[in-house]
Amino acid sequence: MHLPDFQALLKRSLSPASPSAIALTRQLARGSGDAAGPHVANALAAELSGLDDGRLGEYFAVVANELRAEWQTVIHQLNLAERGTALLVDLRRRLLALAKSRPELAQLERELQKILTSWFNGGFLTLRRIDWDSPASLLERLMKYEAVHPITSWPNMRRRLAADRRCFGFFHPALPDEPLIFVQVALTREISPCISAILEAPVAEDQAPTTAIFYSISNCQRGLNGIPFGNLLIKRVVTALHKELPSLTTFSTLSPIPGFRRWLERSGEEKTGLSDGDKALLEMPRWWDSPESFKALELPLRRAAARYLTCASEGRAADPVAHFHLSNGARVERINWGANLSDSGLEESYGQMVNYRYRLDRIEKSQEDYRLGRIARTRSINSLLRTPMRMPFFGSDVQSRRSVAHG
Known part of the structure; x- marks a missing residue:
């Protein structure tokens, strides 16, 4: 046996799947509709939340090998736990990372994505405007999640939420305080040719802007990667802006070229x-x-x-x-x-x-x-x-x- 193979085997032997998590999963898989379901789901949620990546990987390996047919039932039952949807979103985040080195877990990840896609469809999403009066905890999340142009300070955040700027996000009832995706918009009179014209410009008092520049769109939840929020977000934001500011006639982006x-x-x-x-x-x-x-x-x-x-x-x-x-x-x-x-x-x-x-x-x-x-x-x-x-x-x-x- 090669040394790397031996080390991998040793690591797995020292990080077994949680027996109690497997037992609770089997109980959930058998007890669909059982009155004890929420209690068992809460117990399993607590177990899974406490597993490190190695033990979680072994847990998923057992599920993939022995309980694949019951996996969708387990997902629906786990959603009965307190903050079950948030747990499942986080489990998919971790599954995505684990499946890169453990392809046998890919099917579990795809099935979880399919179910989350149905739960997070457009009919359940709420568009909310985010401004300087929004809760500080939400603004802190925006600073954390901004993926295109980092928000480096509170004055920087305040500028992005000024009178000539707009920020909108999608929210879901199961994650009421967590934005799923958000977009930042500059209200101007021309299509901006450079990002400094947006990030460093003084506040404009123009009451009748003609152009909306979408300059940053950030997905916030890695566990929801691959679920298409962006298309619907742009359409709803365009509708909201048109209603608020009839003077807008041009809708454009200022986008990176990452590849x-x-x-x-x-x-x-x-x-x-x-x-x-x-x-x-x-x-x-x-x-x-x-x-x-x-x-x-x-x-x-x-x-x-x-x-x-x-x-x-x-x-x-x-x-x-x-x-x-x-x-x-x-x-x-x-x-x-x-x-x-x-x-x-x-x-x-x-x-x-x-x-x-x-x-x-x-x-x-x-x-x-x-x-x-x-x-x-x-x-x-x-x-x-x-x-x-x-x-x-x-x-x-x-x-x-x-x-x-x-x-």
Whole structure:
């Protein structure tokens, strides 16, 4: 036996599954509808909450091997426990992590996701506006969960909730104090080209803004990953904003391009269009501080970003944020050079960001086009795509399909 195999066996022998948790699970699986169900569910919930990851993994392994047919019954019975839904959301969070190294647990995770998806459907979700008068505990959670542009202080939080900003979140009756997902919106008179124009701008007293910029969307519960809240959230927020501010006519995002740099570093010149000279400039320390390098790289990197955002394989855009917005009916509006020169912005996309625009009269058309393999984009994006390229999209190259271009 190899040493790593022996160490894994030893670790498992020292971290057995909890016998009482298994016994309680068998009791729940047999006693569906039993009056003692809530009592047993509370006891099992307490047991599972106390297990470390190793012992929880062994518990799930026993369930997968011996109680897979009863797993859905156990899930429904566990939901009878006090804060049972919160427990199940947390169990899925841990299952997602465990299944990466233990594929035999993947089926349990998928079944739990399916049930949670039905419980967290749109009919049960409440849209709430979050403002400076919201409970401090909720604002602290926003600071914790913000995943795009960190909220670094209470003054920073107050600025994001000022009169020219909006924040909305989805909530569920079973988790009344926990946001599931939230979106931050800037109310302006133009489509913002850089994140500093939003995060560092003074408060505007404009009573009739024309443009709503969705600049941050953060999922809060890892145990609900894969459950599609975002599409419904955007639609409901657009409706709420339109009702509150009839002057709004333009709805756009200012979005990161998280996969761009990885794609660029792994792809050849025939895909990216970057020359050896461009790549040499990118290897210079702090190239963005040099006006000459910054200017020289603008057009090549914007062209490369246009290629990246409009290429796809297996029926979806390569970039996850692009896929989210395009599948919801947006179009690629504009690529913004030097829009986010923070460490994370440079690491993800060499400082570029993109606007996706939701034209309310074209959302359904754009969604249908995307399903058919056509990415909606403006003529300014098409002008960046002047170099022919061949990339996979539903088994054919991009040029074999007509793009959807709008002015």
